[in-house]
Amino acid sequence: MTLLNHTVSQEEKGLRIDKLLAKVNEDASRSQVQAWIKADLVKVDGEIVKSNYKCQEGTTITWEIPEVEELDVIPENIPIEIIYEDSDVLVVNKPRGMVVHPSAGHHSGTLVNAVLYQCKDLSGINGVIRPGIVHRIDMDTSGLLMVAKNDKAHVSLVDQLREKTVKRSYLAIVHGDITHDYGTIDAPLGRDPKDRQKMAVVDGGRNAVTHFEVIKRFGQYTYVKCVLETGRTHQIRVHLKYIGFPLAGDPKYGPRKTLEIDGQALHAAELGFEHPNTKEWLEFEVEAPEDFKKLLINLEKMS
Known part of the structure; x- marks a missing residue:
């Protein structure tokens, strides 16, 4: 389990807890958050709550993201341009026309299938279908995307996105x-x-x-x-x-x-963020595709 927490601000007072957590967790849907709540993985000041709980200012919400099942997405030998890689993060240049992760109608040929062929270890926070995926770009948008290779890196990158420090x-x-x-x-x-x-x-x-x-x-x-x-x-x-x-x-x-x-x-075209481990600022730029x-x-x- 990955344990996360959030303190309710004055602006967030009165929001339903499932709505707030879907907002705090950029890549989690409201239905996913409700599943966590039903599984008693979400607490407010140590107490289990229901999905319709109205948040109170100053209280601390803690929630556990369950460990993922064994990955069932098949790695595929699809050419993908890796701009940067180390033990914590990947930066890839996604081509136009490629879906980021498997979904209805797109079970193969995705960025996740391609990345799994190149890299066996990715963070599991986003589940079996979206391993390592911290943020997305649309299928017909090309360009830079960062991928987390472990849960610590994933949490750091999501925090940076939430704090609006990612370029x-x-x-x-x-x-x-x-x-x-x-x-x-x-x-x-x-x-x-x-x-x-x-x-x-x-x-x-x-x-x-x-x-x-x-x-x-x-x-x-x-x-x-x-x-x-x-x-x-x-x-x-x-x-x-x-x-x-x-x-x-x-x-x-x-x-x-x-x-x-x-x-x-x-x-x-441009992506910049603080490295989750070294804290070094990394910045990348790639040209637009030929078309x-x-x-x-x-x-x-x-x-």
């Missing part, structure tokens, strides 16, 4: 001419009430902040750099659509008439 910047091509050189989008995100397969800006959603900087304008399109302050599902895609500049090639949030690219023009760069060349010619 994550993306390159994106969007529809429209963004006139401001810099900007910040601060809008809460949650499930789209009209389409549960999508995310949207909604009242009462989870806090989400994206900073952007214009790199180059091409008239009907703009090349931007986006920096994540938070890391919600589809955050950049939804935020840019929200301000009227959807990502080129985005099949879920963008227009049908768009640039020729297989998936959204979004690339996780992304080709789009920029064509836009330059057209402008």
